[in-house]
Amino acid sequence: MLTVTDVSAGYGSFQALFGVSLAVAAGEAVAVIGANGAGKTTLMRVISGLLPASGGGFALDGRALEALPAHRIVAAGIAHVPENRRLFPRLTVEENLRMGAFIPAARKHFAERLAWVYELFPRLLDRRRQPAGTLSGGEQQMCAIGRALMSKPKLLLMDEPSAGLAPLVVEQVFNLVRRIRAEGFTVLIVEQNVQQVLDIADRAYLLDRGRIRLSGAAGELARNEEIRQAYMGI
Amino acid sequence: MDIYLLEAVMNGVLLGGVLALLALGLNLIFGVVDVVWIAYAELVMCGMYAEWWLTDSAAWPVLAASAAAIAFVALLGVLVHLLVIAPILGSAPINQLLATGGLLFFLQSAATLLFGTDFRNLGLRLPVIEFGDIFISLSRLIAFVAALLGAAALYLFLSRSFLGTAIRAVAQDREIMGLMGVDQRRIYLLTSAIGGGLAGLAACLLLLQYDVHPYIGLTFGPITFMICVLGGLGNMIGGFVAAFIISQIIAIAGYYVSIEASYVLAFVVFIALVLLRPQGILGK
Amino acid sequence: MTARLPAALAALVLLLLLPLALRDYFLHIAVQVLLWGFIYTAWSMMGRFGLVSLGHGAFLGIGGYVPALLWNHYDLTPWLGIPLSVLLAALLALVVGYPATRMRVVGHYYALVTLALSQVVLLSMIALRDMTGGSLGMTPRSAGRASWYALQFPEKSEFYFLALALWLAGLALWLWLERSMGSKALEAINEDEGAAAAIGIDVMREKLRVTLISAGLTALGGGAYVQYLMYVNPETVSGVGVSLQIVFAAIAGGMYSLLGPTIGALLTIVLAEGLRVAFGTHFIGAANTIYGVLLVLFIIFMPRGIAGLVEGLLARPGRPAAAE
Ligand SMILES: Nc1ncnc2c1ncn2[C@@H]1O[C@H](COP(=O)(O)OP(=O)(O)O)[C@@H](O)[C@H]1O
Ligand SMILES: [Mg+2]
Numbered sequence: 001m002l003t004v005t006d007v008s009a010g011y012g013s014f015q016a017l018f019g020v021s022l023a024v025a026a027g028e029a030v031a032v033i034g035a036n037g038a039g040k041t042t043l044m045r046v047i048s049g050l051l052p053a054s055g056g057g058f059a060l061d062g063r064a065l066e067a068l069p070a071h072r073i074v075a076a077g078i079a080h081v082p083e084n085r086r087l088f089p090r091l092t093v094e095e096n097l098r099m100g101a102f103i104p105a106a107r108k109h110f111a112e113r114l115a116w117v118y119e120l121f122p123r124l125l126d127r128r129r130q131p132a133g134t135l136s137g138g139e140q141q142m143c144a145i146g147r148a149l150m151s152k153p154k155l156l157l158m159d160e161p162s163a164g165l166a167p168l169v170v171e172q173v174f175n176l177v178r179r180i181r182a183e184g185f186t187v188l189i190v191e192q193n194v195q196q197v198l199d200i201a202d203r204a205y206l207l208d209r210g211r212i213r214l215s216g217a218a219g220e221l222a223r224n225e226e227i228r229q230a231y232m233g234i
Numbered sequence: 235m236d237i238y239l240l241e242a243v244m245n246g247v248l249l250g251g252v253l254a255l256l257a258l259g260l261n262l263i264f265g266v267v268d269v270v271w272i273a274y275a276e277l278v279m280c281g282m283y284a285e286w287w288l289t290d291s292a293a294w295p296v297l298a299a300s301a302a303a304i305a306f307v308a309l310l311g312v313l314v315h316l317l318v319i320a321p322i323l324g325s326a327p328i329n330q331l332l333a334t335g336g337l338l339f340f341l342q343s344a345a346t347l348l349f350g351t352d353f354r355n356l357g358l359r360l361p362v363i364e365f366g367d368i369f370i371s372l373s374r375l376i377a378f379v380a381a382l383l384g385a386a387a388l389y390l391f392l393s394r395s396f397l398g399t400a401i402r403a404v405a406q407d408r409e410i411m412g413l414m415g416v417d418q419r420r421i422y423l424l425t426s427a428i429g430g431g432l433a434g435l436a437a438c439l440l441l442l443q444y445d446v447h448p449y450i451g452l453t454f455g456p457i458t459f460m461i462c463v464l465g466g467l468g469n470m471i472g473g474f475v476a477a478f479i480i481s482q483i484i485a486i487a488g489y490y491v492s493i494e495a496s497y498v499l500a501f502v503v504f505i506a507l508v509l510l511r512p513q514g515i516l517g518k
Numbered sequence: 519m520t521a522r523l524p525a526a527l528a529a530l531v532l533l534l535l536l537p538l539a540l541r542d543y544f545l546h547i548a549v550q551v552l553l554w555g556f557i558y559t560a561w562s563m564m565g566r567f568g569l570v571s572l573g574h575g576a577f578l579g580i581g582g583y584v585p586a587l588l589w590n591h592y593d594l595t596p597w598l599g600i601p602l603s604v605l606l607a608a609l610l611a612l613v614v615g616y617p618a619t620r621m622r623v624v625g626h627y628y629a630l631v632t633l634a635l636s637q638v639v640l641l642s643m644i645a646l647r648d649m650t651g652g653s654l655g656m657t658p659r660s661a662g663r664a665s666w667y668a669l670q671f672p673e674k675s676e677f678y679f680l681a682l683a684l685w686l687a688g689l690a691l692w693l694w695l696e697r698s699m700g701s702k703a704l705e706a707i708n709e710d711e712g713a714a715a716a717i718g719i720d721v722m723r724e725k726l727r728v729t730l731i732s733a734g735l736t737a738l739g740g741g742a743y744v745q746y747l748m749y750v751n752p753e754t755v756s757g758v759g760v761s762l763q764i765v766f767a768a769i770a771g772g773m774y775s776l777l778g779p780t781i782g783a784l785l786t787i788v789l790a791e792g793l794r795v796a797f798g799t800h801f802i803g804a805a806n807t808i809y810g811v812l813l814v815l816f817i818i819f820m821p822r823g824i825a826g827l828v829e830g831l832l833a834r835p836g837r838p839a840a841a842e
Contacts, residue, residue: 050412070412080413088406091399098399103415107396151415270626272762321818327625328570332769333817335762340810342759346803448803452758456637459630467626494645501634501641508631509617 001026001186002047002078002155006056007066009046016042018210019056024155029177029187031197031218033231034207040190041083043207044159047188048080049073060155075103079153083160085144089133093124093143096132100150109152117146120179138169145176149185156180158189162196174200194231198222206231239489241368246485247478248374251381252439253454254477257461258385258470259432265405265468266425268327269319272334275455276341277314277430281307281437282446283345286354296356304434311430312423320422338451345448353445360442377439384435385474388428401425405468457484457497460504480504533682537675545674547791551783552681553743556688558768558779560735563695563728565765565773568624572761573632577607577733579639579756581740586658586750587649589668596669600741604734610635611733612726619725633761640756655751658744669745677746684742685780688735692776695731699724770816772825781824 002024009017016039024030034040045051047058049070057066065073074080079100087096097117101110118125121142127135132143141161148156161177162170174196181187181200191197198204198218206214206227214221221227260274271277284306288299318333360372392398400416401424411418444450461480465472480500487496537545561574584606585599614635617623623631643650650656661668664676671677744750754760763786771782789812793805820827 048413050409069417071415071417074413074415082410082413086407086410088403090406091403095399095402098396099403099414099416102396102400106415147414270630318814318818325821328629329817329821331626331629332762332765333814336766336810336813336817338762338810339759339813340807343803343806343810347807348803350802456633456758460634463627463630492645494641498638498641498645501638504634505614505631505638508623508627509614509621 001028002058002060002188004043004047004056004058007043007046007053007058008055009042009051009053015054016210017046017053020207020210020212021056022205022212022215024186024188026154026186027184028203029181029189029201031201031204032188032190032207033192033194033197033204033221033227035231036192038207039210040207041159042210044080044083044157044188044190047073048078048157050080071103074151074153075105077154078157079148079151079155080157081144081148081159081161083163085140087132087135087140087143087147090131092129093132093135094128096143096147097124097150100147103151106151110150113150113152117149120149120183121146121176136169137165138172141165141169141173142176145180149180153185155186155188158187160190160192162191162193170196194227195222237367239486241370242485242489243482244368244370245374246482248370248378249485250478250481251378252436253458253461253481254474255381255384255432255436255439256454256458257465257473257477258388259429259436260458260462261465261468261470261473262388262401262432263425263429264462265470266401267315267319267323267422269323269330270327270334270459270467271314271429272331272455272459273314273338273341273451274334274429274433275451275458276338277307277310277433278437278440278454279345279446279448279451280310280341281434282441282450283349283354284434285438285441286356286446287349289356290354296358300438303438304431307434307437308427308431311426311428311433314430315422315426319426320419342448342451349448351448353447355445356441358442371443373442377442380435380439384432388432391428397421397424401428457500460501463508464504530686534679537678542674545678547787549674549678549681549746550787551780552678552685553739553746554767554787555780555783556681556685556742557736557739558764558771558782559685559688559692560732560739561764562768562773562779563692563735564732565768567725567728569725569729570629570765571632571732572629572758572765573635574733574736574764575636575756575758575761576610576632576639577736578740578743578760578764579636579643579752580607580610581737582744582750582755583643583650583656584737585741586656586744590656590659591649595667596741596745597667600669600738603741604737607737608730608734611729615726615729615733619722619729633758636756636758636761640752643752643756650752653752655749655754657749660748670748671745681742681746684738689776689780691731691735695728766813766816768823769821770813770823772823772827772829774822775825775829778823778825785824 004020004022006019006021007017008015008019020043032040032043042051046053049065049068053066057064059065060076060078063076065076068076088099091099097114098110101107101113106113123139124142124146127139132140135143145161158177162173165173170193177187177189177200189197189201198221201218203216204218204221205212206221214224214227256274256278260271264270281303285299285303288294288302289296294302314334314337318337319330322330322333362369362371363375392402400411400414400421403414404411404418404421408418411421457480461476462473464480465474465476483500483503484496487499536548540548557578561571564571581600581603584603585596588594588599588602589596614631618628618631644652661670664671664673671680740755767782767786768779769782770785771780772778790805790809793808797804822830
């Protein structure tokens with residue numbers, strides 16, 4: 001479904017990604033793991049069009065996307081739950097969800113999608129009139145994911161959904177991701193919680209200083225000595 | 235209470251409505267595009283001339299001319315953004331402010347060139363109505379009601395529609411608007427058009443009460459900036475409230491001393507407040 | 519530096535001889551350039567610190583009105599009236615500048631507070647119409663002839679030398695300010711207050727100091743301007759237009775260079791006069807319309823001004839850097 005070919009990118013003269021290639025098949029959940037500063041967020045930002053690639057390209061269902069601006073990439077079917085959630089703090093929960101349905105194709109089905117997201121995350125229904133800035137960390141993550149789901153994306157990008165949350169809440173967030181998988185969404189997820197993300201993913205890539213170092217089935221990587229030592233602290 | 239004072243207070247409230255409209259437009263643009271249009275009051279002047287010209291030279295009925303004037307200023311707003319603001323969106327805020335200052339010169343002198351320095355008005359004579367013992371001019375009352383209706387329409391648009399929500403969202407997190415499928419440039423254009431439209435509406439309402447001349451912007455431009463800052467730049471509700479506070483200061487001091495003295499007082503209060511509470515009276 | 523001194527001296531001699539060569543009209547323009555050049559230089563002393571004031575009309579108004587009022591109503595010579603107005607302007611700058619630097623009022627807020635300040639002076643002058651003549655303006659009582667006591671010189675060439683001296687004094691002060699704190703420190707303050715404080719600069723004191731000097735000099739310029747024109751009205755010294763015009767000229771010329779503000783004065787005055795002559799009185803407003811467009815273009819394409827552009831060209835690699 002998603003194919004990333006030889007993508008390079010950076011900030012000014014600083015290069016953060018060096019010829020990264022990866023693929024995600026329909027219905028799959030694929031994880032990208034790596035240390036802080038490895039370039040995971042940069043990769044996500046390139047795929048959602050927030051950052052132009054300096055080389056290479058990527059395509060969704062065979063349609064090349066690298067030349068499109070971010071707002072057209074959403075319309076093409078990729079939604080991005082950004083690092084640190086980035087909700088609009090002074091908009092209510094429901095207004096945040098409305099923003100998620102901004103593209104014309106989603107606007108038409110706004111009421112029905114809203115009901116669906118509230119069904120997935122009943123907590124959001126309780127909080128719908130509350131400014132998003134006043135939610136707890138776990139609720140904010142629900143809202144951020146719900147917002148991305150409002151566009152019914154073909155592919156959902158998630159950038160460290162568990163970051164900055166209490167351990168108990170981290171567990172809840174991974175359950176959320178399982179639910180989303182169960183709904184049939186294709187997911188590309190970046191995580192530093194390596195053990196847990198390998199538990200829910202089908203396949204995974206290891207990103208190291210801007211390059212793919214390892215890739216394979218999630219279970220396989222979970223058993224890899226190097227990964228266990230460097231990223232799981234075992 | 236003194237009847238005349240009461241009348242002054244009432245007039246203050248009525249003036250507050252139109253000032254509030256201007257503050258809303260300016261704050262909207264500042265909150266979304268992050269630019270202060272120093273020439274905002276000059277856009278109002280353009281709207282007043284447009285309406286006057288259409289009724290006077292083209293003999294349009296007042297309502298049609300008003301609608302056309304509003305559309306015209308909305309278009310001007312778009313042009314201001316495209317031609318002046320967009321090229322320097324990335325440069326220092328003070329440069330953006332100054333570029334619109336150049337626009338101020340341009341609009342003033344263009345109006346002088348086209349219409350001369352004579353004072354023009356619609357020549358409407360609306361009656362004065364009597365409430366108990368106080369007299370209120372109908373034109374002010376119409377202006378007040380229309381301003382409130384305009385503000386209410388803006389409120390509904392911003393809170394209920396997708397585009398309106400996006401406009402508020404841009405002010406909170408510019409960077410991720412793309413992830414929402416929002417083309418930021420289009421939001422900026424729309425905001426500039428709405429800001430212009432509000433200036434156009436204010437123009438029509440002011441023309442009911444005042445004559446238009448090329449320098450009329452200078453008489454209420456500064457007071458509008460002041461109101462916006464007092465309410466907290468970009469804070470629409472704050473600006474709305476501040477408009478009524480300031481217009482009361484002006485009305486009451488104007489009653490006791492003189493119009494200029496009341497403006498002096500308003501500006502002094504403003505300076506003192508900003509120096510003591512730079513975040514605005516309603517800011518955190 | 520070695521090549522600069524003779525050049526400066528030659529320029530000075532030329533400037534001293536200028537009145538011999540110029541007709542009255544051009545001399546009038548020269549006086550205006552010198553006086554406004556002085557005022558723009560005073561403004562730039564603050565501007566280059568990042569203190570963009572939209573309210574110098576306030577100080578200009580005080581300098582313009584106070585000596586004239588004292589002369590007309592109390593027979594006080596401008597020799598006392600002008601220094602008094604300078605002190606008054608500095609005092610006003612202190613009252614507003616102290617809390618502003620204290621509370622870190624910057625950017626838009628600073629610009630708008632200073633704008634309000636100029637409005638206060640403008641409207642006060644109108645409100646005091648019994649003394650000031652209101653919007654119609656006023657004329658300092660004429661001494662009837664050239665008089666040092668009244669500081670009135672109907673002959674343009676006489677006033678020219680006064681304006682020249684004032685302008686030179688302004689440049690000298692600029693250089694002194696730069697020496698006294700070092701241009702590095704100045705830049706540091708403009709760019710990053712924290713860093714400036716870290717290298718031992720008392721940012722607040724420096725800012726306040728330039729604010730007071732700038733305000734005082736602007737009042738001085740206003741005083742000289744009114745003595746020259748023998749007329750003052752609120753809009754021409756304290757209106758929004760004047761305050762904006764000061765900022766524009768300083769920016770167009772280049773507020774980071776010694777001669778930048780003067781170049782700005784030369785440019786804007788010659789342009790305005792040229793356009794006025796070109797369009798005559800048939801198209802009132804045509805000249806200013808073009809002027810407005812040019813200002814916008816300037817801000818968009820040359821934010822460091824002409825002097826900045828020239829310095830940039832001179833400082834290109836491959837050439838020895840100018841001035842340093
Ligand atoms: N906006 C930016 N400007 C400059 N460098 C950046 C920026 N964002 C990230 N970087 C650098 O790019 C590299 C990769 O960052 P990032 O993609 O955020 O890593 P990760 O998400 O894996 O922690 C890091 O070295 C980081 O310092
Ligand atoms: Mg990251």
